[in-house]
Amino acid sequence: MSEPLVPDVPALFDLTGTVALVTGSSRGIGRALAEGLAGAGATVVLNGRDPDRLARTLDELDARLGGGRVHAYAFDVTDEAAVAEAVARVETEVGPVGVLVNNAGVQHRVPLVDLEAADWRRVLETDLTSAFLVGRAVARSMINRGSGKIINIASVQSDLARPGIGPYTAAKGGLRTLTRAMAAEWARSGIQVNALAPGYLATEMTQALVDDADFNAWVLGRTPAARWGTPADLVGPAVWLASPASAFVNGQTIFVDGGMTVVV
Template sequence: MSTSPFDLTGALALVTGSSRGIGNALAAGLAQAGATVVLHGRDPYALEAQREDFAGRYGEDRIWAVPFDITDESSVVDAMDSIESRIGPLDILVNNAGVQHRVPLVDLALEDWSRVLATNLTAAFLVGREAARHMVQRGHGKIVNIGSVQCDLARPTIGAYTAAKGGLRNLTRAMAAEWAQHGLQVNAVAPGYIHTEMTQPLVDDEAFNAWICGRTPAARWGTVEDLTGPVTWLASPASAFVNGQTIFVDGGMTAVV
């Protein structure tokens, strides 16, 4: 039997937005640490394909998939109740799902502002609240919110995203303030610029790539593997006295001017 404080064997984890990208890598990291993982996405076909892939790697009995709309309250409530009753008590929640919309603030439609905040901030509240209802009763649980360097910094044309991620940092603190006394640890990871399939066009942009590498003390883009360790740590018993914190995983970008 493992005595490692990073071992997640026997724990049940839900990662929102895990059918692709960063969320998919985070789910894989938790599975590699021993957790049973619930994958999530809105497209049931893409989600099932990922479930089959994960099941082949980690075992059919350790991988589940639950599609639901994280911005719809009734959908969230039903999905979380279903996970608890059908799969088991949830030990770990990673609020990863998000959306971006690039347009100057003066041209930003209210509909798009609302959509970005609903997906990146309000959804973390909704899913986190429903997870916490069960975790508080059991006296333990881990919630990891996935933020961004935009928790602390701003760039032109992503005002709604910046506002949402800044709000997520303080939502993390608010959750810890209320739920730490019940045995929960609620923290956030704030990635820097991560090289993924979705950011490949930015990597291919010579000027932008040069700016990233010059602005980041580590002189490179981050990888999804750079994120799995910190998230697994925050999901594990090793971080039992860490609460309300935002851990920047950005190669030093936010530490320098």
């Protein structure tokens, strides 16, 4: 009997046996992605800099998903030595990282002419350099194994600019190009590197914007879907990029923005 032309579809999205490290996952987008990957079968490693908040998130997800499915490691993703040590510990204590989600990020809303250089560096280091540091640390073992998935969380600001968020725009634009560079170097080793670029999502970090009547009206009018996104909107695309279903997708940035970047 000949091999089926179409593989078993549920198996394509099954992450059972895969260790997924999600940076910046004690809340918001990162937490939703971690829970979604765990729901697809992955063993998830949470990360954040606040040990107390991380412990609370671990306890909550443990209660929901069952013990042993979720782990937590507090480390600063902008600290090269701390990243190397943490990744080594995760791979020894939990298992080889098969999926990395570079989600950690910060925002700083100040006009460029008033922006302090220290704040510029802080945003670039957190939103861009950390993806290089953690990505490099994880890729070294992925290359040796001949497989792996890296998902960088970019933004519509990877492609668009808005006044007052210059360093964030620069960092997310750089992250889109870093995604291509990683794919160019690591695809031959069986690694797929892609990015998700969310539109405006209602999260703890954006709550002030949601509550601003003028800004809320702008988002609703500017987005063809006429709504804010939610972290849950990213879960399906993230599971797809983390799974065997996306085995021939590499170096791409997938915009999950309700259509914002396709209209003028």
